[in-house]
Each structure stands twice: as structure tokens, then as C-alpha cells.
Amino acid sequence: MSNPDDADLLTPVAEERYLGSLLFTASRTGLRDEALSALAPEDFADRGIGALWSLARQLAEERRRISARALREAAASNARGFVPGVLDRKIAQLEAVLEAPRHVESDVRTVWDCARRRRLVAVCDSIRQRAVAGDPGDAIRHAYDALAELEQGETSRPVRFDEMLDGLWHAIDNPEARPVYPTPWAELNRKLNGGLRGGRYYVVGARPGDGKSIMLHNLAFHHAQQGGSALVFSAEMGNIEVAGRMAASGARVELNELVTGDLAPHSRRTLVEWSEQHQQIPLVVDDRERITMGYIRSQCRRHKAVHGLDLVAIDYLQLVSSIESRTPRHEQVARISRECKLLARELDIVVVVASQLNREVARRGGSRPTMADLRESGGIEADADAVLLLARGQVDDGVGTTMPTDELHVYLDKNRQGATGQFTLRWEAYHGRLGN
Numbered sequence: 001m002s003n004p005d006d007a008d009l010l011t012p013v014a015e016e017r018y019l020g021s022l023l024f025t026a027s028r029t030g031l032r033d034e035a036l037s038a039l040a041p042e043d044f045a046d047r048g049i050g051a052l053w054s055l056a057r058q059l060a061e062e063r064r065r066i067s068a069r070a071l072r073e074a075a076a077s078n079a080r081g082f083v084p085g086v087l088d089r090k091i092a093q094l095e096a097v098l099e100a101p102r103h104v105e106s107d108v109r110t111v112w113d114c115a116r117r118r119r120l121v122a123v124c125d126s127i128r129q130r131a132v133a134g135d136p137g138d139a140i141r142h143a144y145d146a147l148a149e150l151e152q153g154e155t156s157r158p159v160r161f162d163e164m165l166d167g168l169w170h171a172i173d174n175p176e177a178r179p180v181y182p183t184p185w186a187e188l189n190r191k192l193n194g195g196l197r198g199g200r201y202y203v204v205g206a207r208p209g210d211g212k213s214i215m216l217h218n219l220a221f222h223h224a225q226q227g228g229s230a231l232v233f234s235a236e237m238g239n240i241e242v243a244g245r246m247a248a249s250g251a252r253v254e255l256n257e258l259v260t261g262d263l264a265p266h267s268r269r270t271l272v273e274w275s276e277q278h279q280q281i282p283l284v285v286d287d288r289e290r291i292t293m294g295y296i297r298s299q300c301r302r303h304k305a306v307h308g309l310d311l312v313a314i315d316y317l318q319l320v321s322s323i324e325s326r327t328p329r330h331e332q333v334a335r336i337s338r339e340c341k342l343l344a345r346e347l348d349i350v351v352v353v354a355s356q357l358n359r360e361v362a363r364r365g366g367s368r369p370t371m372a373d374l375r376e377s378g379g380i381e382a383d384a385d386a387v388l389l390l391a392r393g394q395v396d397d398g399v400g401t402t403m404p405t406d407e408l409h410v411y412l413d414k415n416r417q418g419a420t421g422q423f424t425l426r427w428e429a430y431h432g433r434l435g436n
């Protein structure tokens with residue numbers, strides 16, 4: 001703020017005039033209350049005025065009259081403590097620049113605009129500092145994060161009921177404005193009222209080996225095949241392995257042939273043809289092993305800005321590292337889950353996340369998994385818009401043990417926008433796919 005070019009951002013005159021006219025002359029309390037809720041103490045460049053502002057808010061909340069005397073009394077009883085002489089001078093200063101309350105609205109705008117500019121300048125300064133002194137990759141990620149956070153603060157505000165109704169009617173009359181992305185599975189589409197939607201967070205939970213990755217790969221591939229842009233974070237599996245599974249699934253070639261490289265001539269031909277047809281689909285796999293939500297967020301933002309993005313798949317939640325190494329793991333997982341939800345809302349994209357289940361579920365033997373089994377956090381269940389739990393079908397082999405069948409039971413145990421229920425898919429892991 002020492003740069004002379006920044007002088008306009010300080011706007012002490014507008015601030016003083018604004019607070020003075022608002023506090024001491026505004027007879028219309030509605031106008032005053034609206035202004036008190038529109039600006040926060042930190043929106044003022046002069047910290048003394050910001051402190052007086054928070055006192056005025058306190059008086060308004062207590063339904064007391066705002067006056068110089070009431071402010072002095074409130075300051076005297078405030079735990080933070082105000083220096084009386086300094087406060088008196090500040091109040092006198094405000095009274096000296098008193099103006100008619102008709103300026104209030106334009107002054108609110110001036111103070112608010114300047115506060116936004118100051119925030120933007122502070123963010124630019126921090127980006128510059130990192131660009132000059134830090135790792136360039138980190139600086140770029142920081143820039144994305146910091147600007148997105150700023151933008152989020154700009155756009156999110158409480159919405160009045162009439163505005164909400166306008167939004168609702170707009171959504172009803174323009175269904176194409178909120179696209180639905182069908183999954184490969186008819187029954188799931190029916191239960192989800194057509195398919196997956198932007199802004200929502202879906203969790204797929206299963207025991208190890210029960211098809212979480214297959215489901216995520218099938219979803220992402222299907223989405224990209226329909227022309228939608230998909231980004232898969234595969235901390236568990238390298239990108240060649242993911243490509244192999246997608247190719248086996250799409251071309252209906254045995255996964256074993258791809259894994260061993262021992263392709264029958266017919267399979268090779270099918271695969272060549274399939275590869276030519278699909279090489280341009282908008283699907284990207286990031287197989288970095290150590291990922292954090294910060295990394296995922298910045299990759300998603302960048303991807304969305306450069307290529308567009310509407311579906312992100314994360315395989316799997318418990319492999320996302322936390323930077324808060326001292327907090328208990330269940331709190332870390334709850335936080336990561338919360339951030340997945342925020343990511344979906346902030347970028348208005350589908351976020352699908354695989355999650356491991358607790359060991360308890362294995363000890364219970366054949367019983368089906370429940371949401372309580374989602375490993376390490378009940379937060380996952382609370383945050384998710386929909387929770388799908390997968391379990392291989394089992395039959396008694398006649399000698400006291402069970403054998404897996406070619407069925408995969410899918411339990412939609414949470415569905416924020418529709419009914420819950422259950423359905424069955426065909427287990428075709430040899431092709432890396434789940435069939436209808």
C-alpha cells in the first residue's frame with residue numbers, strides 16, 4: 001500500500017463521509033441496516049473506522065440507537081478495548097465530514113469497490129512474491145487458488161426468496177442450461193433422474209476389489225465418449241493401466257490379453273480400429289501418486305479454464321494426502337471429503353470419488369456394506385449428494401464357503417435428489433467393465 005499509485009484505494013474521505021452520514025444522520029433505519037450488512041469491518045482501509053463499524057453493527061444487533069455517545073459506551077465495555085482519546089478523535093473526525101444520507105448508497109459502492117481492489121492488489125502482490133522467489137509451479141497453483149477464492153467471495157452472497165424463485169423458474173424453463181450426464185447404466189440413470197449433474201458430489205464405496213475403479217473408469221470414459229470433458233485422478237493405478245482397462249472395456253478385448261501383451265490377431269485388429277476412433281476423446285488421466293486437494297483443485301481449475309471440464313473422478317479418497325499431518329486421520333478425511341463437495345459446487349462440475357470401506361465390513365462376512373462402513377469418516381456420508389455401495393454377488397459353493405457370481409449389487413443408499421434403491425449390474429471385470 002506504500003506505492004503512490006495505490007493512494008486511490010485508501011479512500012478515507014468516502015469512508016469517513018459514509019460512516020458519519022450513516023451513523024449520525026441516517027433517519028431511515030432500513031437503509032442503515034442494509035448498509036451495515038453489506039459491508040464488513042475489514043472493507044474499510046482505515047482500521048479505526050473499521051473498528052467503529054463493528055461497534056455500530058453490535059449496537060444495531062442489540063436494537064440500540066446508534067449515536068456518538070452509544071458508540072463511546074459500547075467501546076468502553078468492549079473486551080478488545082479502544083483507547084478513549086483515539087476514539088473520541090475518530091468520532092469527532094466523522095462528525096466534521098457529516099453529509100446528507102442521500103450519499104449513502106453511492107458511498108457504500110465506493111467503499112466496497114475499493115475494498116475489492118485492495119483485496120485484488122494483495123493477491124497480486126502475493127502471486128508476484130511467489131513468482132519471484134518460489135517454485136514456479138507452486139506459484140502458478142497459488143495464483144489459481146488465490147484468484148478463485150477471491151472470485152468466490154465476489155459471487156457468493158445471500159439470495160432473497162424472490163431471486164431464488166426467479167432462478168427456479170429459469171431452471172425449469174431452460175433445462176438445457178443444467179445438463180444431465182447419463183451414466184452407462186440405465187437403472188442408475190433412472191434413479192438419478194437422468195444421470196449425473198454438475199455441482200454434485202458422488203461417492204462410490206466398496207470393499208477392495210469390488211469394482212470401484214472399474215465403475216469410475218467406465219463413468220469417465222462414457223462421459224468423454226459422449227463429448228464431455230473428463231479428468232481422472234488415479235493415485236492407485238498408472239495411466240497405461242487405466243488406458244488398458246478403458247480400451248478392454250470399449251473394444252471388448254480381454255483385459256488379460258492387454259496385460260500380457262499376448263494379443264490374438266483378431267483382438268489386435270479390433271484394438272487398432274478402436275484406438276483410431278477414440279484417440280481424440282476429451283479425457284485426461286493424472287496418475288500422480290501423491291496428491292492433495294490443493295493439487296486436485298488447481299489442476300481442475302486450470303483444466304476447466306483451458307479445455308473445459310464437467311466431470312472429475314478421484315480414485316480414491318483415502319489416497320489423497322492431507323497437509324495437516326497432525327490432525328487425526330478421520331478429521332483429515334472429513335476435510336478432504338468436504339473439499340470434494342466444494343470443488344463440485346465451485347466449478348459446477350460432477351465430482352465422483354471412490355472410497356474404501358472399514359475392515360468391519362469384511363468381518364461381517366456376506367452382509368452388504370452400508371454407509372456406516374465408509375472408511376475413516378462419517379463426513380463422507382454427510383457431504384455426498386449420492387452414495388453408491390457396491391458388493392459382488394455371492395453363492396454358497398456347497399462346502400461351507402462362498403463363490404462370487406457374475407453379478408454386482410449396487411445400493412444407492414443416499415440420493416439427495418431422488419429415491420434410494422438397489423439394482424444389479426453384470427460383473428465383466430475381464431473386460432474392465434460393468435454391464436447393464
Ligand SMILES: Nc1ncnc2c1ncn2[C@@H]1O[C@H](COP(=O)(O)OP(=O)(O)OP(=O)(O)O)[C@@H](O)[C@H]1O
Pocket residue numbers: 206207208209210211212213214215236255256356429430431
Ligand atoms: N484381467 C482380469 N480378469 C478378470 N478380472 C479381473 C482382471 N483384472 C482385474 N480383475 C478383477 O477386477 C477387480 C478389481 O476391480 P477394481 O480395481 O475396480 O476394484 P477396486 O474396488 O477399485 O479395488 P481397490 O479397492 O483394491 O482399489 C478385482 O476383483 C479383480 O479380480
